[in-house]
Amino acid sequence: MERRLLVLFAETPIHAGGSESTGVVDLPIQREAATGLPVVWGQSLKGASRDAARDAKWYRLGDEKRVFGSRPPGAQGDDGAADDGNGESKLVKGEVSFGDAQLMLFPAPTLINTYGWATSPQLVSRLTRKVALVSADTAIPTPPANPGGQAFVTGDWAGGQQVIGPNVLPVEVRQSVEQWAAVLARLSCPEGGEFDYTREKLSRDVLYVADGVLSELTNTGTDVVPRVQLDIEKKTAKNLFYSEHLPAESVLTALLTGPAQALDSLTALLDGKPLQLGGDETIGKGLFWCRVHDATSLRTVFAAKASKETS
Numbered sequence: 464m465e466r467r468l469l470v471l472f473a474e475t476p477i478h479a480g481g482s483e484s485t486g487v488v489d490l491p492i493q494r495e496a497a498t499g500l501p502v503v504w505g506q507s508l509k510g511a512s513r514d515a516a517r518d519a520k521w522y523r524l525g526d527e528k529r530v531f532g533s534r535p536p537g538a539q540g541d542d543g544a545a546d547d548g549n550g551e552s553k554l555v556k557g558e559v560s561f562g563d564a565q566l567m568l569f570p571a572p573t574l575i576n577t578y579g580w581a582t583s584p585q586l587v588s589r590l591t592r593k594v595a596l597v598s599a600d601t602a603i604p605t606p607p608a609n610p611g612g613q614a615f616v617t618g619d620w621a622g623g624q625q626v627i628g629p630n631v632l633p634v635e636v637r638q639s640v641e642q643w644a645a646v647l648a649r650l651s652c653p654e655g656g657e658f659d660y661t662r663e664k665l666s667r668d669v670l671y672v673a674d675g676v677l678s679e680l681t682n683t684g685t686d687v688v689p690r691v692q693l694d695i696e697k698k699t700a701k702n703l704f705y706s707e708h709l710p711a712e713s714v715l716t717a718l719l720t721g722p723a724q725a726l727d728s729l730t731a732l733l734d735g736k737p738l739q740l741g742g743d744e745t746i747g748k749g750l751f752w753c754r755v756h757d758a759t760s761l762r763t764v765f766a767a768k769a770s771k772e773t774s
Contacts, residue, residue: 466597467719467726468761469733470754471503471564471740472651476686476708478748479503479741488687489704490742495565498585500681501709503564503740508717511740512561516732530725532557559721559729565589568647568714571628571670571680575620579668580647580714581627583677584609587643593718598758601765604646607639607671615671617641627670628680637671644669649764651714653735653752686710708748719755730755 481491495502513531521527528534533554567590568580587606594601607615614627615637625634648665652658672680685707692702719726733753741749756764 464720465723465726465757467730468593468597468650468756469508469564469717469719470567470650470756471715471717471738471751472653472754473709473711473713473715474737474750474752475711476748477503477713477741477751478706478708478743479507487705488707490706492685492707492709499678500566501569501685501713501715502566503715503717505561505563505717507740508564509557509561511738512729512733515736515738519732521732526728528555528557530557530559530721530728558725559719562718562720564715564717566681566713567716568651568665568669568712569677569681569684570710570712571684572626573628573668573670574626576664576668578712579616579627579670580665580712581670581672581677581680582643582647583672583674585674586677587671590716593716594761596718597756598761601758601761603765604642605639607637607643610635610671610673612673614676615640617644617667617669619667627672627676629683630676630679632672632676640669640671643671646765647714649767650716650756651754653754655735684710706743708743726757730757 477492478490479493481493493502493504493507494500509531513527516527516531521530565586567586568582570578571581573579584606591603591606594603613633613635614625616625616634617640618636620634620636622634622636624631644666647669648662651665652662686709687705687707689703689705691700692704693699694701719729721729734755736753738751738753739749740751743749
């Protein structure tokens with residue numbers, strides 16, 4: 464079995480719906496129970512990937528059933544059933560396991576450069592563990608120290624205090640943050656000229672903050688949108704509700720596990736391509752850009768960063 468690192472870059476706000484309303488938000492996003500951080504559960508990610516495979520006509524080649532398993536009983540089309548040897552059908556398990564997509568970078572409004580991407584010791588630690596699972600021999604830079612009550616930034620930021628979301632924090636330039644910003648830019652942005660601006664901005668606008676500050680940013684920085692359901696006959700509002708979205712420019716990572724052949728097929732389907740995920744698709748929400756990194760790709764990303772620093 465092999466592993467790949469899937470990186471999801473939000474092109475639009477994303478609504479991966481949670482299980483129940485919270486406070487005034489009727490339709491919240493998915494969040495981790497312990498940390499409260501935004502997440503996209505593995506089952507949501509698998510379902511969105513399966514839709515992409517179906518659009519790509521994978522069912523004609525049999526790849527859909529092999530990678531994702533049987534369709535749910537009663538679903539439209541082939542249910543993927545196989546003979547269990549007794550003349551009865553059984554459900555077939557997919558070869559690829561989809562992990563939860565956990566947060567890596569969260570966009571936060573700032574007074575310098577309009578916005579930056581916030582990350583924290585917890586998020587960097589999670590990423591390093593994922594990278595080690597995909598490629599144990601990739602040389603990973605030492606993470607910055609815990610910033611405590613300040614923010615560590617790249618050299619493009621001035622010293623003193625800076626506004627980061629609802630916080631005013633003293634900032635300090637750290638070379639380790641510059642190293643990680645270069646890596647994160649290469650990990651997150653698909654190859655191609657259309658991502659040149661974003662890749663360059665990400666490499667200089669990463670904000671390394673304490674876990675508590677990151678938690679506050681994710682609690683106050685999501686898009687909460689009021690929506691109105693209309694009475695078709697009277698053309699009047701009959702229901703007001705609030706829907707939460709993970710903001711555009713958010714970046715998440717997930718592990719994909721399975722046989723090399725199945726992962727190669729999934730990489731060809733997703734890498735460098737858009738993926739539609741979550742609700743509110745008809746009002747322009749739910750679009751991610753995907754990157755899929757194998758062990759070789761991760762080594763290239765980190766080595767390219769290292770050679771740039773030593774040149």
